[in-house]
Amino acid sequence: MTNVLIAIDDDRTSGPVIDFVCNHKWSDQTRFRLLCVCPWMPPESQVRTSKDLQHFIEETLKGRKLLLKDSAERIQKELGISAVEIEEVLLQGQASELILELVESWPAELLILGSHGRKGVDLFMMGSISAAMVSHAPCSVIVVRPGKTNSLKSAEMAKSTRA
Secondary structure (H helix, E strand, O other): OEEEEEEEOOHHHHHHHHHHHHOOOOOOOEEEEEEEEEOOOOOHHHHHOOOOHHHHHHHHHHHHHHHHHHHHHHHHHHHOOOHHHEEEEEEEOOHHHHHHHHHHHOOOOEEEEEOOOOOHHHHHHHOOHHHHHHHHOOOEEEEEOOOOOOHHHHHHHHHHHHO
16 A cells, blocks of 8 residues: 655646646545645735735635645546545644654655745745655655646646547
8 A cells, every 4th residue: 555645736747747647647546635734824915905814814724624625636637536545634733743743643655745846935835845855855865847738638638648
């Protein structure tokens, strides 16, 4: 049995990650766990556009639950696997710490996550979860960079090559 942890966090980085998973040939013994971590404290720029912090957190959690559900359904449909083989996990806290804890406790043999592609000051201020995972995860890690093609086009290309 191979345990694959798929960490997603927003539509922009999750699309390429889910494309990668759907376009890969997996063993029948593969179990997937989709993980989405919401930060306890959102970026200041996002709080300013919300009514208040509690409202922002509730809306973010609702959006992330929907992202998990939609991602799981797409993987199930594309790979033709049952709902039992994909578990959805939504956590709140520090993403790098929670991802590492889940990788170790499950345990995952493979971690797949996206990259925001931050550089310069943004990278310095926000850090890089993908770099932390490559450095510290006790399993293999695949970092999927956001592509220049959209998710739908990638999925259509993969379907045509499978036929």
